[in-house]
Structures are given as C-alpha cells and as structure tokens.
Amino acid sequence: MLSSTSNSDRAWPEGPWLKTWLLAIALALAAVAGWEAELRHLGHRPTIVDDDALWASQRDRVYTTDGRKPIVLIGDCRIQLGLVPQVLRNSLPGRRIVQLAIQETSPIATLRDLAADPRFDGIVICGLDSRQLCKDMWDTQQRYVAYYHTAYHWNARVNRFLSTLMQKTLVSLHPRLRLSELTILLARGKPFPAPYYLETHADRSRLADYGGVDLEAHRKWALDRTHWLSNDRQLPGVEEWLHDAMEVEEWVGTIQARGGRVVFMRPPTSGQVYDYEEFIFPKAMFWDAFAARTSALCIHFKDVPQLAGFDCPDTVHLDRADAPRFTRELGKTLVARDLLGEPTCAVASEHAAAGSASHHRHKSGVDYP
Amino acid sequence: MLFNSYTFAVFFITVLVLYYLVQSWKWRKTILLAASYLFYAAWNPPFVVLLWLSTIVDWFAARWMHASRSRRTRRLFLAISLAANLGLLGFFKYGTFLAENFLVLARSLGWDLTLAAPSIILPVGISFYTFQTLSYTLDVYRRKTAPADSFLDYALYVGFFPQLVAGPIVRAVDFLPQCERPRGFSGKAVGWGLSLMLLGLFEKTALADGLLAPISEAVYGSSSSRLDFVSAWCGTLAFSAQVFFDFAGYSLCAIGAALCLGFTIQENFRFPYAAVGFSDFWRRWHISLSSWFRDYLYVPLGGSKRGRFRTFASLTITMLLGGLWHGASWTFVVWGTLHGFYLVLERAVRRIIPRGVAGVSFLRFPVAILTFLLVCVALVFFRADSLDQGLRISTTLLGFGPDGVIRFFQPAAQQYLPPDSATHLLRPEPIAISLGITVLLLSIHWVMRDRSLAEVAARIPWWARSLVLAAMIMAILGFSGEDRAFIYFQF
Numbered sequence: 001m002l003s004s005t006s007n008s009d010r011a012w013p014e015g016p017w018l019k020t021w022l023l024a025i026a027l028a029l030a031a032v033a034g035w036e037a038e039l040r041h042l043g044h045r046p047t048i049v050d051d052d053a054l055w056a057s058q059r060d061r062v063y064t065t066d067g068r069k070p071i072v073l074i075g076d077c078r079i080q081l082g083l084v085p086q087v088l089r090n091s092l093p094g095r096r097i098v099q100l101a102i103q104e105t106s107p108i109a110t111l112r113d114l115a116a117d118p119r120f121d122g123i124v125i126c127g128l129d130s131r132q133l134c135k136d137m138w139d140t141q142q143r144y145v146a147y148y149h150t151a152y153h154w155n156a157r158v159n160r161f162l163s164t165l166m167q168k169t170l171v172s173l174h175p176r177l178r179l180s181e182l183t184i185l186l187a188r189g190k191p192f193p194a195p196y197y198l199e200t201h202a203d204r205s206r207l208a209d210y211g212g213v214d215l216e217a218h219r220k221w222a223l224d225r226t227h228w229l230s231n232d233r234q235l236p237g238v239e240e241w242l243h244d245a246m247e248v249e250e251w252v253g254t255i256q257a258r259g260g261r262v263v264f265m266r267p268p269t270s271g272q273v274y275d276y277e278e279f280i281f282p283k284a285m286f287w288d289a290f291a292a293r294t295s296a297l298c299i300h301f302k303d304v305p306q307l308a309g310f311d312c313p314d315t316v317h318l319d320r321a322d323a324p325r326f327t328r329e330l331g332k333t334l335v336a337r338d339l340l341g342e343p344t345c346a347v348a349s350e351h352a353a354a355g356s357a358s359h360h361r362h363k364s365g366v367d368y369p
Numbered sequence: 370m371l372f373n374s375y376t377f378a379v380f381f382i383t384v385l386v387l388y389y390l391v392q393s394w395k396w397r398k399t400i401l402l403a404a405s406y407l408f409y410a411a412w413n414p415p416f417v418v419l420l421w422l423s424t425i426v427d428w429f430a431a432r433w434m435h436a437s438r439s440r441r442t443r444r445l446f447l448a449i450s451l452a453a454n455l456g457l458l459g460f461f462k463y464g465t466f467l468a469e470n471f472l473v474l475a476r477s478l479g480w481d482l483t484l485a486a487p488s489i490i491l492p493v494g495i496s497f498y499t500f501q502t503l504s505y506t507l508d509v510y511r512r513k514t515a516p517a518d519s520f521l522d523y524a525l526y527v528g529f530f531p532q533l534v535a536g537p538i539v540r541a542v543d544f545l546p547q548c549e550r551p552r553g554f555s556g557k558a559v560g561w562g563l564s565l566m567l568l569g570l571f572e573k574t575a576l577a578d579g580l581l582a583p584i585s586e587a588v589y590g591s592s593s594s595r596l597d598f599v600s601a602w603c604g605t606l607a608f609s610a611q612v613f614f615d616f617a618g619y620s621l622c623a624i625g626a627a628l629c630l631g632f633t634i635q636e637n638f639r640f641p642y643a644a645v646g647f648s649d650f651w652r653r654w655h656i657s658l659s660s661w662f663r664d665y666l667y668v669p670l671g672g673s674k675r676g677r678f679r680t681f682a683s684l685t686i687t688m689l690l691g692g693l694w695h696g697a698s699w700t701f702v703v704w705g706t707l708h709g710f711y712l713v714l715e716r717a718v719r720r721i722i723p724r725g726v727a728g729v730s731f732l733r734f735p736v737a738i739l740t741f742l743l744v745c746v747a748l749v750f751f752r753a754d755s756l757d758q759g760l761r762i763s764t765t766l767l768g769f770g771p772d773g774v775i776r777f778f779q780p781a782a783q784q785y786l787p788p789d790s791a792t793h794l795l796r797p798e799p800i801a802i803s804l805g806i807t808v809l810l811l812s813i814h815w816v817m818r819d820r821s822l823a824e825v826a827a828r829i830p831w832w833a834r835s836l837v838l839a840a841m842i843m844a845i846l847g848f849s850g851e852d853r854a855f856i857y858f859q860f
Contacts, residue, residue, distance in 0.1 A: 011821060011823040011824070012557050012558060012561045012628075012823060013557075013561055013823055013826040013827040014557065014827060015557075015560070015827075015831045015834065016831050017556050017557060017559070017560020017561070018556060018560070019831060019835075020560065020831045020832075020834050020835050020838070021560060021563065021835075021838070023831075023832060023835035023839075024834075024835040024836075024838035024839045024842065025839075025842075027835060027836065027839035028838075028839040028842035028843055028846075031839065031843050032843070032846060150490075153411065153412070153413065153414065154411070155370050155374075155376050155411035155412070158375075158376045158379070159374045159375050159376040162375035162376065162379070163375060166375065170846075172846060172847065173846070173849065178579065178847060178848055178849070179575075179579070179844065179847035179848050180579045180580055180583070180848055184798045187798050187801070188798065
C-alpha cells in the first residue's frame with residue numbers, strides 16, 4: 001500500500017505544509033489527551049513495559065558504590081511481585097535494591113552471570129524452588145544476560161530511558177490498551193477491559209492487585225503451569241538433582257569469595273500448587289538436603305513463622321496488600337541472621353520503614369499498607 | 370538505531386536542526402557523515418570499522434582503476450574491490466552457513482570432522498552497503514561514471530544514514546551529483562519528507578507489527594502439528610502483507626528522511642502486489658536490488674540476448690543468488706529459485722500464447738491475483754525457519770496438509786460454517802484481519818498501480834492531509850507495543 005515516490009522535485013505535492021503539520025499535531029494531541037482522560041477516568045494507570053532493555057538497565061546497577069554493597073533480587077515472578085524494593089530499602093537503609101527477577105524463569109543464569117562478573121561483590125537474594133534447580137531450567141534467563149552483554153549499547157540505553165519516560169506518562173501506551181488488543185476484544189463482543197491487575201514500575205518492581213480478578217482462572221493457570229513443568233519430563237531423582245544443584249555452589253563460592261553474599265529463598269506458594277510441588281519435590285528430600293550442603297544462607301518460607309503465614313490469592317503470587325509486609329518480614333529475618341553484619345542499623349531502620357511508608361505512598365503512587 | 374525508536378526521533382531532530390543551522394555546505398555534509406557513523410555505531414560500535422574499510426578500499430580502487438589505461442591493472446583493482454567487499458560479506462554473512470554445510474558434506478562422505486561452532490555476528494546492513502560500493506567500482510570499471518572528486522562526498526554516499534542499513538541501494542551516479550551543490554531548505558520537501566516518514570512508520574508499527582506480525586507468528590512460530598488449510602493461508606497472507614509493510618515502510622522512512630535533508634532517493638516499491646506477472650513484480654518490488662542484479666549479474670551473464678536457454682539459465686542463477694543475498698539459509702535459496710522458475714515459466718508461456726491474448730485487459734486482474742498467490746507460496750520459504758517447515762506449510766497451502774484435501778472436498782454448506790478454534794490454529798478474528806487487510810492491500814495496489822502517492826496527495830486539500838496525518842500519529846501510538854526490528858535488517 002501507499003508506496004511510491006518520485007525523484008523529481010515537481011512530484012512533491014504543493015500546499016501549506018507548515019499549516020498542515022501544525023493542524024495534524026494539534027488534532028493528534030487533542031485526541032491523545034481525550035483518550036488519556038477517558039482511560040484514567042476508567043481507572044487505568046500507566047505501567048512500564050518490562051522488557052530485556054529494562055532488565056539490562058537494572059543489571060547496570062549491581063555494583064558497589066560508596067562502600068555499600070547493593071542487594072540484588074533474582075528469581076521469578078514470585079520475587080518480582082513478592083518483594084518490594086522500596087520497602088526493602090527502608091528496612092535495610094543505605095542499600096541499593098536491584099530487581100532482576102524475571103517471570104516464569106529460573107534465576108541460575110543470572111546467578112552465573114553475577115559470579116562471572118569480577119566487579120560484582122554484592123548481596124544476592126535468590127528466589128528459588130527445587131524445580132528451578134533442575135538443569136533443564138538453568139538457561140531460561142540467559143536471553144536477558146546475553147542481551148545485556150551483547151546488545152545493550154548506548155543507543156538501547158537512551159531508547160529505554162525515553163521509553164520509560166513515555167510509559168510513565170501515558171496510560172495509552174499500556175500494552176493491554178493497544179488498539180490491536182482492543183479491536184479483537186470488541187470484535188469478540190467483550191466489554192472494555194477493566195484496569196489491569198499488574199502494575200510495573202521503572203525499577204522493575206511489580207505489584208499485583210488480585211481484588212478484581214477471576215481468581216479461579218488464575219489458580220487454574222498456575223496449577224496447569226506447575227503440572228506442565230513437571231509432567232511428561234524426565235525429572236531427576238534426588239541424587240542426580242542434588243549433584244546438579246551443587247554445581248551452583250561454584251558460583252556461590254565465587255561471589256562469596258569476593259566479599260558478596262548469596263541467600264537462597266524459597267518464596268511462598270499456597271493451596272494446590274504448593275501441594276503439587278511438595279508431591280514432586282518433597283522439601284525434606286530436596287530443599288533441606290541442598291540447604292544442608294550449600295555455603296549460602298537458605299530460607300524456606302515454611303521454616304520461618306513470620307514468612308509462613310502469607311496466603312497467595314492465586315496460589316503463586318502475593319497480593320500488593322501483602323507484599324510490603326512480606327518484604328519487611330524478610331528484611332527482619334535477613335538482619336536477624338546477620339546477613340549484612342549491621343543488625344543495629346537495620347533494626348533501627350525497621351521503625352523508620354513503618355513511618356516512611358506513607359511518605360513513599362505519595363511519591364510513587366504505590367499504596368504500601 | 371531503529372526508525373521506530375525514540376532515540377531516532379531525538380537523533381533526527383538534532384541532525385535536522387544542526388544541518389540547516391550551519392551555512393557552509395562542506396560542514397553540513399560533514400555533519401551528515403558524522404551523524405551517519407553515529408547512527409551505524411548505535412548497533413555495534415566496532416562494526417563501523419567495516420564500513421570505513423569498505424569505503425576506503427573502494428575509494429582508492431576506483432581512483433587507481435580510473436587512472437590506469439592498462440586493462441590488466443584495471444582488472445586487478447576491480448578484483449581487489451570485489452575481494453574486499455565480497456570477502457567481508459562472505460565471512461560475516463555466509464561463514465557459519467558454509468562451515469555448517471561443509472561439515473554436513475564431509476560427514477555424508479564419511480569423514481569424521483569436527484569444527485568449533487563459529488560465532489559470527491552479522492553486521493547490520495552489510496549486504497546493502499557492500500552492494501552499493503560494488504556498484505560504484507563496477508561503474509567506474511566500465512567507465513560509465515568517473516570516480517568521485519571529493520572523499521567527503523564519496524564517504525557520505527556510502528554511509529548516508531537514511532538508507533545505510535536497509536536500502537534503497539543507491540547508485541553513485543544518482544547520489545554524488547546531489548553533493549555538488551548545497552541542498553537548501555525547502556518547506557515543501559520537508560513537509561512531504563516528514564509525511565513519507567510518518568506513513569512509513571504507520572506501515573511498520575501499526576500494520577506490520579501491530580496487526581500482522583502476531584498472526585504470521587502464530588502460524589510460523591507454532592510447533593503445533595494441527596496446521597490447517599485456512600490458517601496456513603491466513604498466516605501466509607498476513608506475512609505477505611507484513612513483509613511488504615515492513616520493508617516498504619522502511620524505504621518510505623529512508624526516502625522521507627533523505628528528502629528532509631534535501632536529497633532524493635529512488636523509489637523502492639511501486640505497488641508490487643498489483644503486478645501482472647513476475648517480470649512486472651520484480652520491476653515493482655525492492656526495485657533498487659532487482660535493478661542491481663539486472664545490471665551487474667543478469668546482463669553480464671548474457672541477459673536475454675544469447676538465446677532462450679542462456680536466458681533461462683541467467684534468470685535462474687540471478688534469482689538463486691538473489692535469494693542467497695537475503696540470507697545464508699537454504700530456505701532463501703528455495704525462495705530465490707522459485708522466483709527464477711516463475712520467471713522462466715512466464716517467458717515460456719509468453720512464447721506459446723498469441724500476442725493478442727496477453728494484451729486483453731480483462732485478463733490482467735486474474736493474472737495479477739495469480740501472480741500474488743504464487744508470490745505468497747514462495748514467501749513461505751522466505752519466512753520459514755527451516756526447509757521442513759517450509760515444505761509442511763506449502764503443502765498445506767496447496768491442499769495436501771493433514772486436513773487440506775478433506776476440507777477442500779467437503780460439501781459447500783460445511784465449508785462455509787464459521788471456523789472455530791478447535792479445528793483451526795487461528796481464531797476467527799486473526800483470520801478476518803488477515804483476509805480483510807489482504808483484500809484492502811490488493812485493492813489499493815490495483816487502483817494505484819499506475820499512479821504515484823505524490824499525485825494522489827497533491828489532489829487532497831491541506832486540511833484533509835492533516836486529518837490523515839493525525840490519524841496515522843494516533844495509530845502509531847495506539848498500536849505501538851513490542852519493538853520489532855525491521856525484517857530486512859537481518860540481510
């Protein structure tokens with residue numbers, strides 16, 4: 001369609017081009033403003049598109065500055081939705097929190113990458129379950145790692161920065177509100193979409209509001225995925241699994257030898273998903289055996305009473321109402337286990353965190369209970 | 370730096386302002402050259418060295434070739450230019466392919482060879498700028514053009530950012546004369562240039578990426594074994610429209626950006642899906658590449674002047690190499706060979722049918738539709754990830770898939786039942802979008818086949834142009850989502 005131009009000056013259409021463009025821009029701005037107002041009126045909010053460039057922008061921040069080691073969160077969506085960087089920052093003041101968790105993946109490739117980076121000597125909180133320690137899942141984050149090392153040049157940095165600015169500002173850039181999505185929804189006779197339950201921020205923190213979603217559908221999806229990850233696959237026996245899992249120890253050792261720390265944390269799951277996970281990889285046989293052998297600190301949510309009481313509405317993820325509390329409890333646990341070697345400072349900050357939550361509520365638009 | 374990125378918007382506005390602020394023509398060209406290298410370095414900074422290498426080798430080769438009266442010396446310099454450019458292309462683009470196929474061949478002969486898997490990154494746009502510089506040295510060798518007087522002009526010709534990474538492939542004879550005199554600011558050129566850029570972005574972002582790519586990906590990216598006749602066709606039609614909007618959109622952006630800077634670049638697409646026959650198709654599709662192959666390969670091979678069989682052989686070899694130019698994969702070889710076969714078949718049919726029949730106007734439309742459908746069948750191999758996938762989808766298209774023959778011969782009443790997702794890989798909405806856009810695309814191409822966009826735009830009142838531009842801005846914003854690189858960047 002519409003592809004033909006001429007080399008000849010005479011072929012350029014005559015007309016008042018300045019006026020033409022000014023009117024076009026004015027019309028487009030008016031239409032965008034109207035659409036934005038309507039979307040906001042319907043309760044939609046801007047969100048950041050979480051892509052490999054956004055991940056890379058955070059990967060850039062993992063280095064120690066001013067003698068303070070950063071805390072790097074790696075894992076899957078349970079870490080991204082369950083740990084709120086801003087709350088953790090309040091619990092552990094002075095620390096830079098970097099969110100590198102990626103949904104539906106195993107964090108091993110990122111752990112390996114951090115170990116291979118001689119400049120990295122920070123603290124890794126690695127959300128992990130036994131299934132993700134099986135070797136067939138190790139490379140599921142490798143695409144992001146490779147992108148960071150081979151394609152995240154200055155051009156991608158500038159573009160990601162500008163994209164973030166635009167996505168922070170305009171609701172209409174929300175992926176769920178693209179015209180192609182809306183056209184198909186309306187063609188199917190479905191109503192205009194309600195505000196999406198997920199909200200992603202520029203620091204890759206993500207909150208889920210399960211208040212208005214079809215929880216049964218989400219639970220079914222989560223269970224189906226858990227089945228899919230296990231059924232019809234050659235899952236290793238305990239010995240083989242433990243042998244493979246201990247290969248991770250090499251990277252843990254490398255990071256810790258540089259002065260960093262690694263914490264493996266089993267994030268909470270509930271209901272049928274937890275039961276199924278326990279059926280396939282019983283904690284006592286798998287996780288506990290690994291925890292006994294690794295030099296990293298291991299925290300299973302079931303072993304810490306303050307972390308065990310959380311319920312995941314969709315059986316896999318924490319709701320935005322619970323995530324800040326869970327983050328604070330984890331912060332306390334880490335301090336109690338002397339992860340940072342600064343218990344006094346951290347305990348003091350715990351009180352500050354409660355007070356400062358309301359301050360940050362206004363700053364970020366995120367409501368932390 | 371992608372045209373459909375925020376970085377490019379900032380970059381282009383900055384370049385445009387600086388370019389027109391400076392008075393000296395030499396400095397303005399220097400700004401463009403520096404901007405072009407910055408643009409290229411945005412992908413992978415070290416690869417800008419390859420661009421410099423190609424520029425310098427051909428600059429000296431052409432000058433020394435021109436200065437020499439000895440045919441042997443001239444050939445030597447041509448050989449150096451060919452070796453440098455084709456060597457670069459061969460190593461970066463075909464190195465892995467050649468190594469892999471050598472291993473397969475060696476193993477089939479019983480040799481137990483192992484080679485370390487080569488890890489070669491393809492520099493973006495290398496196929497385009499090497500062909501562009503080759504056209505320059507070949508023209509100088511043939512004494513069709515004199516070498517450039519100014520290195521700055523020549524370097525700008527090779528590196529001019531609007532067309533550097535995905536064409537159109539510009540000839541020196543068209544570009545270098547434009548560097549001689551200052552290109553003044555023209556509101557008409559900038560207004561029309563920006564309009565073409567917006568149209569190109571609309572085609573790329575809203576149509577190719579927003580509407581069509583998800584449909585073709587659903588079919589070609591699916592590992593499902595239940596690919597059906599309807600979905601195979603709709604996925605292929607969607608890809609046919611996608612690849613046109615993607616590449617024609619890029620060409621429009623390139624032409625528009627150049628025009629804003631006062632330079633004109635030849636058109637690259639002329640409503641190709643209205644082509645009546647394959648010779649016509651190649652006069653309308655990727656014109657700068659097809660004319661390159663015509664002038665520098667098909668004609669030297671003998672063209673149509675040395676008998677029927679030599680013509681057929683020249684066509685087949687040209688199209689096969691044209692396929693390989695697109696990518697180091699057997700699927701592109703099949704795509705090119707199919708087009709060679711179509712062209713040979715067309716010539717053979719033209720010899721058989723009486724002259725009068727070929728000119729009958731009411732036959733033109735059905736022949737155009739047949740041409741389009743056969744182009745789509747060939748495009749299966751352009752899109753397919755492997756020969757196996759290409760064969761599977763093309764056999765399904767021809768009605769020989771798992772359900773194809775059965776569905777073909779169903780009672781008519783059943784054929785017109787609304788499709789449901791249980792029997793079709795694609796859902797009804799993508800099927801409707803694919804068919805709807807195809808019909809619209811073919812209609813517009815047919816209506817526009819002998820017109821130009823500028824002619825049509827000239828007839829529209831200014832305020833209506835504003836409405837169209839505003840609608841395109843809205844569509845670009847509304848459809849923008851996942852960033853996809855232009856398909857032709859991989860070549």
